[in-house]
Amino acid sequence: MQRRRRGEANRILIVDDEADIRELIDLTLVRMGLEVDCAGSLVEARTMLASHRYQLCLTDMRLPDGTGLDLVRHVNEVMADLPVAVMTAYGSTENAVAALKEGAFDYVTKPVSLDQLRGLVKLALELSGTESVSGANAEARLLGDSPAMQQVRALIERVARSQAPVHITGESGSGKELAAQLIHQLGARRDRAFVPVNCGAIPENLMESEFFGYRRGAFTGANEDRDGFFQAANGGTLFLDEVADLSLAMQVKLLRVIQEKRVRKVGATTEEDVDVRVICATHQDIKALVNEGRFRQDLFYRLNVIELRMPALRECHEDIPLLATHILDRLAHAAGIRPPLLSLAALKELRTHPFPGNVRELENILERALALMDGSYIEAADLSLRSSRPENESTATTLQDKLDQVERQMILDALQEANNNRTAAARLLGVTFRSLRYRMARLGMNE
Known part of the structure; x- marks a missing residue:
């Protein structure tokens, strides 16, 4: 089935073998002022792609003669500038992640939320309508002509064209937040909010309300409704710095929100849709934390769709x-x-x-x-x-002096990384807050 309307409207290709789904999406997009073509199979979709120019392709994961992944690969080979989004069964995280890894722009779950669908289409059309900024903005902010920095900038430009979650790794001070900002600025969400969150600086008992918001009366002191980080970043990008510092309980809640794209405020009985791109960063080895049982493997799998390493x-x-x-x-x-x-x-x-x-x-x-x-x-x-640098060896007259110098420098580094938040610094050092306070007092660092 194919429909061609007059005018200069953007054109969308819908690929789904269920006629009622095609009709629902077709009607929704037509009301947005878009032209829509529909295909019921992989072969029909490839034929239409060869005959017309589209600004977005929206495909179901299951097709009678192949899969949505096959179509994503085909588009990436022959028309890499065309965003492809996939529709996948509710809760089928593996399919969504597989599609994103293959280069899909984004995904929606079935049954399709029309609000999420409209948001996805608007983002894709903004991306299709923008010319490549090929480093003009990036080079002004992420400097360097070394091969390592050139590779990073090139990857950032490619990553910016997707909505896939990004995991930025690298040592402290290597520019992980700057890379996240550039991904946001070079992408379709650049006119929306970029919300950075230091996960290590939030007390455990406040994490859920800070991330998801709360309703009035949900707990003592909740005198009015308040949005959380996800609502603040709605339509934009949420940057989770030091994501490895999240507790296992919070990791479960974060995983569900990322998978389902819905948030429930503390004290609320219903969920609300959120449209957020998640970028996370850490200087720790999350794979090692997964093996140690300190970080959930399913959350790592969900966050690490694209990995970007910042060079030292x-x-x-x-x-x-x-x-x-x-x-x-x-x-x-x-x-x-x-x-x-x-x-x-x-x-x-x-x-x-x-x-x-x-x-x-x-x-x-x-x-x-x-x-x-x-x-x-x-x-x-x-x-x-x-x-x-850590004080010269000549100033350390005893073994204890040398150990004190090393300990002092580690504490200073942790405090700098945690923006002088001692609770977060203690967590980075793997000690309790009380232990950190004692060590700082012993070293005369409490001034």
């Missing part, structure tokens, strides 16, 4: 001069002074420094050097790299 700064040492210049320009502009230059000796020091804290450490070093410099150049001495 020591893997991109040739980018350090460019990064340093950019950071100094920004810091000097904020301070209202003329940007200083780096001496050759200072550049040499930076290029040979291991940077365990990555770009975040580079920024801290340069900010300190800007305050210490005397003149228009930053010299090697202004960088204070030796003193920025």
Whole structure:
């Protein structure tokens, strides 16, 4: 069955062997002012794709002569710019994840929610109508000409064209949140909210209400209805930083929301649809946590559809001069002074420094050097790299002194990673809050 209407409206291809489903979706999309063609089989769909230009293809997972995955693969081979969304049976997470891994734009579950369908179609059409920004925005924010950074930027551009969940890995300070922001900015959701959440900084007893919201009277102090992170990010992107810090109980709730795209507020009796792209990040090895039983395998499977690894700064040492210049320009502009230059000796020091804290450490070093410099150049001495590393062995006269220095540096690193939230820092270090407080007092760090 094929219908062609006059006008310049966007054109959608629906592929489903159930006539009533085709008719329902057809009617819904026509009311949105779209042209619609319908196919009942894989062969018929391929014929239409060869004959017409579409802005979206929406296919059922089960077809009489193949599967929706077959159609996703076919489209990716012959017309990679065409978004393909799949319809899958309610609760069939494996099919949805398989489709996303094959390159599907997004998915909806049957029975089809028409509100979710409209939202998906609007996103796909926005994506189809945008020209590639091919790094113009990305290069302004994610700097570097090293092979590793070029690969990251290329992957970010490809990932941005999908709605699949992304798992960003990398060391602390390597730019995981920046990568998430770029995926959002280069995608169809760029005009909606980007909501970053530090999972390690939320107390366990507040997690459910913070993520999903609550109804008035749901608990003591709930004096009015309040939306959670998912509602705040509705239509946009939710970035879950340090997702490995979530408790197992919270992981179960998060999994269900991601699978079903529905949220139930604390104290509510009904669910509401949410349209959110989830991007998560962690510096921990989640696969190891899964093996240890500390992270649910089904949630990892759901979040890790696309993995993006951010390289450490020591893997991109040739980018350090460019990064340093950019950071100094920004810091000097904020301070209202003329940007200083780096001496050759200072550049040499930076290029040979291991940077365990990555770009975040580079920024801290340069900010300190800007305050210490005397003149228009930053010299090697202004960088204070030796003193920025764990204290010299010569200052540790005993084994206990050396152990204290190492412990102090680990605590400082954890506090920096947790934005000075001691509860989150204790969790990063694998100790209790009380133990962390005692250790900080013993080391004289409570000032």
